[in-house]
Amino acid sequence: MLPAQSARNRAGLGLPSISAVVFGAVLALGALLPQAAAAREQLHIVGSSTVYPFATAVAEHFAQEGFKAPVVESTGTGGGLKLFCGGVGEGFPDIANASRPIKEGEVEACKQNGVTDIVEVEIGYDGIVLAAGKGGAPRALTVRDLYLALAKEVPVNGVLLANPYKLWSEVNPGLPADRIEVLGPPPTSGTRDAFLELVMDKACHTFPEIAALTDEKVKKAKCQTLREDGAYIDAGENDNLIVQKLAANPVAFGILGYSFLADNQDMLQGSAMDGVTPTEDNIINGSYEVARKLYLYVKKQHSDVVPGLAEFVAEFMSEKASGTQGYLTDKGMVPMPEAEHAAVSTAVLAALPIASSLGAVLDLGATSALLPWIAGGLLLLLSSVGFQLGRRRAFASVRGATRQLHSLPSYHGVYVGLGAFLPGALALLLGAVTAHYLPGDPKAGHDVIWAAIAAATLGAAAIGLAWAQRHVSANFRARNAVEKMTMILLVVCSLLSILTTVGIVLSLVFEAMRFFAQVSPLEFLFGLQWSPQMAIRADQVGQSGAFGAIPVFAGTILITIIAMIVAVPVGLMSAIYLSDYASRKTRAWAKPLIEILAGIPTVVYGFFAALTVAPLIRGMGASVGLDVASESALAAGLVMGVMIIPFISSLSDDVMNAVPQAMRDGSFALGATKSETIRQVVVPAALPGIMGGVLLAVSRAIGETMIVVMAAGLTANLTANPLEAVTTVTVQIVTLLVGDQEFDSPKTLAAFALGLALFVVTLILNIVALRIVKKYREQYE
Amino acid sequence: MNAISPSLAKMHGRKVTVHYGPKQALFDVDLDVPERMVTALIGPSGCGKSTFLRCLNRMNDVIDGCKVGGEITLDGQDIYDQKLDVVMLRARIGMVFQKPNPFPKSIYDNVAYGPRIHGMAGTKGELDEIVRSSLEKAGLWNEVKERLDQPGTGLSGGQQQRLCIARAIAVSPEVILMDEPCSALDPIATAKIEELIDELRENFTIVIVTHSMQQAARVSQKTAFFHLGHLIEWGDTEQIFTSPKDERTQGYITGRFG
Amino acid sequence: MSDTSTQGIRRPDLSDGRIRRRYAAERRFRFYGMFAVGLAIAMLAVLLVSVCSKGYSAFYRTEIGLDVVLDPAVITPDGKKDADTLANADYQGLVKDTLKNAFPEVTSRADRKLLYALVSNGAGDTIRQAVLSDPSVIGSTKRFWVVAADDIDMLKKGFIKRDVAEAERVVPDSQISWFDKLAANNQIKTTFNSTFLSAGDSREPEQAGVLGALMGSIFTMLVTVLLALPLGVMSAIYLEEFAPKNRLTEIIEVNINNLAAVPSIVFGLLGLAVLLGVFGLPRSAPLVGGMVLALMTLPTIIIATRAALKAVPPSIREAAYGIGASSLQVVTHHVLPLATPGIMTGAIIGLARALGESAPLLMIGMVAFIVDVPHGPTDPATVLPVQIYLWADSPERAFVEKTSAGIMVLLAFLISMNAIAIFVRRRFERRW
Structure with missing residues (x-):
C-alpha cells in the first residue's frame, strides 16, 4: 500500500506503516466476520451420543464421495433438538440425531421458530443394555429388580418410601449381596429417556401401590424419578467413559446403548433382562424388549440452504450403510429387518428428493462470500488513493519545497487516507452488523444487501476523503492531527483490557444472576450435595437436582493441595540448588529444562495423568490392598504438581535472588554453613515473596482445566481421601457446557455460577499475591 | 618494615595476593595483626584494603573467580589450609559490614542466630544470657531491652550497626573484622560506634577498614596504608600520621590525593 | 557497659x-x-x-496386499464409465469379495464379518483412486496394498498380545490365523503412514490424521496474531510511553496483571456468552477461537512489550527529543525498532502458550467431529490440543498411539516456536 519513498520521506515511514498493519489487520477481521455468518457449505449435525458414532461414520463415507464432510457434534438428544428447533437458516443445524421420537413440545417449539417442515427418518434400533465388566459372574435381572434398585421412592409394605435398598440381594434374594452401583447417562441423553420409559415406567406399573395413584402427573413422577443417594451415578454424556469405568469396577452396572456393548465385547458383558439376553437377533425380532428406534430429524427447509442434505440422508439410508450388512452394523447399530429398511428408504427418498440445484446453491455461496471482501478491498484501495492524493497535494502546495510545510508530506497523506478510511470502515462495520441482524431469511437478498453496504462504504469513504484533502496546505498541522488520532487509537487499545474484564464480569454475572433466580445462592455456596440433574424440558420428569457447590470446591481444594505438596518442595529446592549450589554450567542446561515443564500443553499432562499415572497408582494401590479409584484425585494432583514446579521454582528463584548478598555475607561471617544460611536467613527473608509465588501457583492450579477434565472424576464426592475420585470446578464447567447448549436451564447456568466463583477466587488470590510480591520487591529496592 | 614480634601478633599475612579472574587486586601483602589492638586499614578507593580484610576470614570464597595466594595464619595456623574448616574459622573471626545488615528477624533472633548455629547454649536461659550480655557489650541493651521481639530492621541505622556488632560478638570471636562500619551512619551514631570499638579492644582483636583518617587516628593503635593493591606502609598509628616514611602515605594523609 | x-x-x-x-x-x-x-x-x-x-508407532502402518479382480459387473453395472459411476461404485465390496475368495473355508455370517474386518473401512478408497486415475484397469486383476484395520495394525505392532486369553482380546483367534496366513504369503507389509500427516479426523483410527487439526491451529493462531500483536503492542506503547500516572492507568495496570493470571477457561466462558451468545458468531470456527485466544494472550504480550520498551535506555529518547522529534516520532522511529526483538520474543512465547491451549476452545464448540481439512478461518475446525483431547477419549486401542503422535506433532511445533524465540533473542537483542 505504501509506494516507494524517497529518503527524505522515509523519516515518516514508521507511523504510517504501523497504522497500515493495524488497520489492515482490523479490516481483514472485520471482513471475515460477515463472511463467517454467511455461507455454510457443510451440513451441521447435532444430537444423541448414541447416534453420534453412526452419524460420523456416514459423514466420512459421504465425504469420500466428494461432498463436504458434515460437522457432527455430540450434544445429547434433548440438547440437539433444542438447537435444531432454534430456527431456520445457516446458523442452525440441519439434522438432529435422536434416540427417541421427537416430543410434541419440541415440535411446538420448532414451529414457533419457523421450523415447520421436519422429516423423520428411522435409521435402526438400539437396545438399552445393563452391562457389567467381564470380571463378575453373569447376572440375570428383571425390570422390577431395576425399578426397586433405582427408583427414588419405592413401595415397601404398601407405602411409598425413600429407597432403602443398598444391596442387590435386598431387592431380590436371588441376586448376590453386591452394592447397588449403576452408572448411567444424564437427563439430556435419549438413552436415559428410553431407560425411564422402557424399564422404570413399565416395572412401576406392576406395583399396586403405584396403580392406585390417580393423578397421572404424580404417577409419572414417582415412576421416573431416579434415586440421588449415590446408587445411581450420573456418568456424563460420554458413554466411552462408562465403558472404561465398568471394566475397572466389577460390581458396577452401566446403562448403555447396545452399540457400546457390541464395540466392547472384550471388556463388557450384557445382563439378561427378564430372561432374554441382549443380542442383535433378539433385538431385531423384538424378544429383547428394552430396545428403541433411532431417528434422524431432517430440516427440509434447509435443502436449499446447505448443499447435500438429501444426499446425506440417502447415503444414511442406503443398503451399504444402514442395511443388514451395512457398515453401520460394524459400528454396533442393530439394523431394521430388510423389508422395513426398504420401505423406510423409499419413503425417505420420496420425502427428500435429491435435487439438481446443488450447483446453484454453491454458486450463490461463492459470490456472497466474496462481496464483503470486495467492499473491504475497495475501501483499502480508496484509502491508499487518499494517501497518495494527500501527499501529492502537500508537495504541490509548496511546489516541492517541502521545508515550507509544517508537516512532512506523508503525514498529509496519512491524514487524507485516514479521512477516507475511518468513515468507510465505520459504514462497513455498521452495514455488516445490520445485515447480520436483519430479520428473515438471510440468504434471500444477501447480494443486494451487500451491494448496498459496499456502495455506502465507498460513499462514506469518498466524502471523508474529499473533506480531509481540503485541509491540506503548507500551514496545516497534519502531523499533530495524525498523532492525535493515533493517540486516541492507543488509548482505545489499552482500554481493551478493561473491556475484557468488564466483558468477563458481565457475562458471568448476568448468567449467574439467572441461575441464582432459580437456585438460592445460599444453597449454592453452602449446600453439601452437587448433582445438577434437573429436568430440562417441561415434559420431562427428572430429578430435583442439587446445586450445593461445597463438594465441588472441596474436590478442587483437595487436588490443589496435592499439587502444592508436590510442587512447593520440589520447586523451592530446585530453585535453591540451581541458584546457590549448582555450577554455572549445570544451571545453564538444568534451568531451561525445568522451564520446559511449564511450556508443555496441559492436554498433554492430562493424557499422561489419565493413561500413565492413574493406572500406575491404581496398580500400586492394588498391590498393597488399597482400593484406588481409576480417576483418583492423587493422579490428577501429582501431575498438576509437576506442571506447577517451574512456576514455583522461577518465582522463588527471583525472590531469593532479590535477598541482598549482604544478608548472606552476614550469616557466612558468623560461621554459618550454606544450608544454615539458606534455611535460616535467605528463605525466611524471601518468605513473603515465596508466599506470593505460591499463591499465584495455587490460583493457576485452581483454574487448570484439561488435566482434571481428563484425569479427575465427574461425581462430586465430599471426601478428603486422595485415592477417591473427586470433581473440580473446571471439570463441572466443561461437562455442564460441552454437549448441552441450552442457555436457560439451571444446569447450564450453573456453569456460569461456578465460573463466577472461579473468577472471583482466582482474582482475589492474584491481587493478594501480586500485592505481596510488589511489597516484597520494594522492601529490598 | 617493623614487624612486631610473632608472640604478640594474632594473625600474620605473608605475600598475600588476590586475583579476581584475570585481574590482580593485591600484590604480596605482608601484614601482622597484633592481638587486642585495633588495626586500621586505610587508603583510597579500590586500593585493596577491603579485599585484604575479606581474605582474613575467607569471605572471598563466596565470590566467583576469586583466587587467594600467599599465606595467612591465625595463631600460627594457615587459614587457607585444606584441612581447616571455614565454618570454624569464621566462628573465630567475626565480621561487621559496611552497611548494617540485620537479618529480617527479631532483635533477639538476630543476636541468638550465631550462638544457635554453633550450639553455644544448652538452655533457653543460657541463650537469653548470651543475647543480653552481647547487647550490653554492644551498648544497645538499654535501648532495645523492651522490644527484643521486634524486627531488627526497624532500628535506626546506628542501632542496626550496633546490633550487627552484638551479633558478631555473641559467638565470642577472637578477631572482629570491620569493613567501613560507619560509612553509612551519621556523626552521632559514628561517635557511638567508635566509642564501642575502643571498649571492645579489651577483649577482642579488631581490624577495621576506614575511609576516614580521623577515625583511623581516633580508634586504632596500628595503621596500614594500601595503595593500588600494595601495602605501602604500616606501623603505629601515631607514627603513620605524624611521620610517614613513604611519600605516598604522606600525600594521602595530607589530602593531596585519594 | x-x-x-x-x-x-x-x-x-x-x-x-x-x-x-x-x-x-x-x-x-x-x-x-x-x-x-x-x-x-x-x-x-x-x-x-x-x-x-x-x-512413534503411529507413523507407520500395516497394509494388506490383495489381488483384486476389478470386475466390470461391480464397478460399472450399467456399462457406463462416467466419473459419477466410477466414483460411487462399491469398491469396499470388491475388497470383501477378494477376501471371501482368498478364504473359501469361511462361510458363516459372523465369521465373514470378522474376515472383512481385517481391512480398513477405507480400503475401497485405494482401489477407487486407482480406477479413477486409470479407468482402463477395469476388468484386470491387480495387487492392491490396502490399509489394514486398526485392530490388525495393533496386532502387528504387538500392542494386542497373542498370549492373552481369546475372550479378553479384541482380535479373535480366527482373525489371527487369517492374518498369519496372509503374512506367510507375503501379503502383509509395514509402510510409512502418510495418512496421519495428510488427513483430517476419522472415527477409524487407521484413517485419522492430524492435518485438519494442524490447519485449524494455524488459522486460529493467524487470527490470534493479527488481533493480539497490534492491540497488545499499542496498549503497551500507550501505557509505557504516554500514559499519565493517574487512577485510570493504575487500574489498567492492575487489571492487565490480573488478566494474565485469570484461568483460561474463564475466557472460554466469555467467548461463549459474548461472541456466540450476543454477537451470534458461528460455532466451531477458528475465527472465534482466535479471538478468544487473542484476549487471553493480550496481557502476556502487553507485559512483554512493556518490559522491552522499558529496556530501551532513556538516553536514546532524550537524544531524539533533542533534535525536535515529537513524542510519537520518538517512539515509532527509535524506541519501537530497538524494542522489536524483545517484543517478538514475548509475542512468540505468548502464542506458543495459546497454541497449546484447549480449555477455552471446548466452550465454543471446537470439539466437533470434523473430517474435512479447513481452508480458511471461518471453516469449522478443531485445533491440535483439542484433537488430542478427542482422541484421548476414544475407546479404540489404536487411538492411544494416534494421541501420542498428535502430541509429538504439537510438541514439535512448540519447540520450534520457542527455538525461534530463543534465536531472535540471541541474534537481535541488544543489551545496554
Missing part, C-alpha cells in the same frame, strides 16, 4: 562431632536440592519418553 568479668567467656562449640553433624546436614540439604532438580528433570524425561514411545 556491663561487667564482662562476671561471665566466663563462652566459646562456640567447635568439637569435631558437632561440625561433622553440621556438615552432614549441609550435604543432606544439598542432596535434597539435587534430588529436586533431578526429580523435575526426570518427570520431564518420563513424560516425553512415555509420549514418544507410545506415539
